[in-house]
Amino acid sequence: MPLDLYNTLTRRKDRFEPLEPGRVGLYVCGPTVYDFAHIGNARPVVVFDVLYRLLKRLYPSVTYVRNITDVDDKIIKAAADNGEAIEALTERTAAAYHQDMAALGTLPPDIEPRATQHIGRMIAIIETLVGAGHAYAAEGHVLFHVPSMPDYGQLSRRSQDELVAGARVEVAPYKRDAADFILWKPSTPEQPGWDSPWGRGRPGWHIECSAMSGQYLGQTFDIHGGGLDLIFPHHENEIAQSRCAHGGAPLAKVWMHNGFVTVNGDKMSKSLGNFFTVRQLLTEGHSGEAIRLALLTAHYRQPLDFSRDGLHQAKAALDRWYTALRSAGPVPDGVSATTAEIEELLFPTLAALEDDLNTPLAVSHLHELAGQLNKARTPSDQVRSRAALLAAGAMLGVLGQDAEEWFKGAATEGLSATDIEAAIDARTAARKAKNFAEADRIRKELAAAGIVLEDAAGKTTWKRSA
């Protein structure tokens, strides 16, 4: 099955072919580390994690680069507000980011470069741009001169006239053209800064990605991803810098952008204050797996309205799948499924993902596989459907834990597993004695503590129903 991906540059789904057979380079814009990641920040991480898993399955060599922006004016401000050293803030926030993204079941990228460790390369690119007449120094700043690039604006499909007409900010006096953007800016003594040919300063927002993608993936690579709001100006400017520094070579072949997470229809954003952090939801007791699935229930280019109800629906789906896995019981000796058998069952899920990451359709195929597992009557059918369900789950990055653990979980409060099992034994004895009043009393007592009992095949199992 071929892989089709929607390319923002062409505005249509295109058949994907790696630039070099068997090798794929993927660059995704990572976090600016000054605060906890919210669900809107998490969406691209989860979406591109699914892409990464798919690419790894389809191609022998995949290099996934996701940067950490650890120099930025928001960081300077947050550190000042906290009375915290910049480095302490960025280290702390980056560590929290790693924890939270791991909780969402995302694989770490192959390379996670930090902006502050690539200043030299940024300066070199800026020097090249100045030398080629695409950039100029003015009042300690270095700016990219947008009119020097005739085909600027292809990604966002904006003409330079429109940019000027729509400019909503005051144009700095040192700009030759209103659309020119900053490559390097001066730092005051208390701001972080590096020596450069233009004095002590720090990089502008866009140049870091040009430096890091170029270093790890080369001048032209396969896929560049990020959120919709990065199309303009960030990615447009990244393209301008990189192409003008590289003799016009394209930066990335495919540009992918995920849609926004909204709350009651409005974009979730830090400035609006309508955000849920991943950490907050995890603390409330939502599983990272349910958060992840909630983010995958809408197609990645569609807006996703986030709500706790959506989270509960995702959990219900996971309950259904884990129930199927748990009910199937242990695999009998000597029964196994062949790779070909599993692949056949996995095919629809894979085909859905290969069609521009149609995760909602893939989710429906997981439901189909769970249904097949529930209906399986022979050990070989069970083993086959179970293996296929697990493999399909792995494509989405879910169903990675043991089903018993999913249901019995780590209870931070309430009854321990030992207490529960003792109560179940007492109830089983009562049932054997046909003392159903006592059996029901125990069931009710456990239910009040959030424990649901299920009598099946002569054995009683339990789960926490939070």
Add this chain to the structure above:
RNA sequence: GGCGCGGUGGCAGAGUGGUGAUGCAGCGGACUGCAAAUCCGCGUACGGCGGUUCGAUUCCGCCCCGUGCCUCCA
């Protein structure tokens, strides 16, 4: 003003020029001491108005509503 996205059954959410996914919720049935889970069955859903077509939710036009970007933003 420029550029863009969306409006599918109670909810979430795919998809398609013609037998209208999937899940949740709801209803009925099987199973169960009772439940739960599971299985079986059940729904005159495609914002409005025109057009193209034998046939449109799907293509085209206009309109309405919501929403995003236009140098903080995933």
